[in-house]
Amino acid sequence: MADIPDRRRRRRQETIDEIVDLAVEVMTEEGVNGLSLSEVARRLGVKPPSLYKYFDSLNDLFDEIFRRGQHEHLEVVRAAMTGPEPGLTALRAGLDASGRWCLENRAVSQLLFWRPVPSFVPSPESFEPSREMVDLQRHALADAVAAGELGAAATTEEAVLIISTFITGVLSQALANEPDLPWGQGRFTPLFPRLMDTLPTLYPPR
Amino acid sequence: MADIPDRRRRRRQETIDEIVDLAVEVMTEEGVNGLSLSEVARRLGVKPPSLYKYFDSLNDLFDEIFRRGQHEHLEVVRAAMTGPEPGLTALRAGLDASGRWCLENRAVSQLLFWRPVPSFVPSPESFEPSREMVDLQRHALADAVAAGELGAAATTEEAVLIISTFITGVLSQALANEPDLPWGQGRFTPLFPRLMDTLPTLYPPR
DNA sequence: GTCTATAGCCTGATAGAC
């Protein structure tokens, strides 16, 4: 009988997962702030009040989606960067994986990177993965400098910002204008490799 | 007495302008799809049904905001490009004006370039200014090639896309992370000149 | 954990008097 609490907790966790998945579905179809608890309840086959046993408010649900999104995105990028040769190769692999993930998770990406819901403010701890992300890129750039792929200036704040501008620009246009095409297809995402190729001229190794 | 219809029309036009201005205010405060006719009516000091004398539906109001936004943005860019020397200088002046306008009109920019309201589909004729915009850039690039500032490859579709990626990337990050800073301040918008400087290495004149 | 019931809002839109 001692395992009954465990089973309960597991069931509860499964329900929470299901709610989050359905919520992401709704956001994808109706827009990020088209999310409503009632619609999620409808799809879960449950009445709206029942959801309040799992989330205290709509804002809490947003926060959980945000938190999971940040975490998943970070892990995808980290995984993609650990295999390949350090430096520029790893950096490109990571950003490539980021782009792919963002287009496979459009609604969540918009929540993470566009802030389309002014009333939703992510909790401070939700930002931790985003700091780690910058660290990953900084490290890859430092490796690239050490390997002679880039000049020393590539370890500045500016370099990180320029790289994130490349990926943000490509993704923003793809999400807005070609929302149904995966990474690598269409007019915009193929620009990314071309833009990354300019890094050695922006930060020439001496 | 023959001018009474004129005065009526003028009054009507003024009211329409006022509605649009208030709607943009609401979008700025509550998010693009936080716009509601009731809130506009409240601010106009009028009951919601009265607005239906001016717009048939919320969608029509969105469309008018979209149409005006496209038009105003195009004219701002065109004006900025006609003064200076043709070629790269004009191109940079135009994009600079575009960035400035977008940050001064954040909500409208989001409506124009991010499509955060899936249920809103702009009418086809609203897209005309956007085609003209591309033409302006194409012309400037052609001038730059003729002046020997860039290589012939700068007249390709790719060049236009890369330039729009630069401005989109910078603006997306500024709008999401530094929504209160004007063009030229903060961490992101100062990257733009730096990015434009890379054009001659991307498309080297021969 | 689920439900019904409900409070207390909000919304877009229409009909018809003035």
Place this chain on the structure above:
DNA sequence: GTCTATCAGGCTATAGAC
């Protein structure tokens, strides 16, 4: 052109029975 009145529905969130 403005209003009142109203429809018909949406929403978040809570209280309390089962």
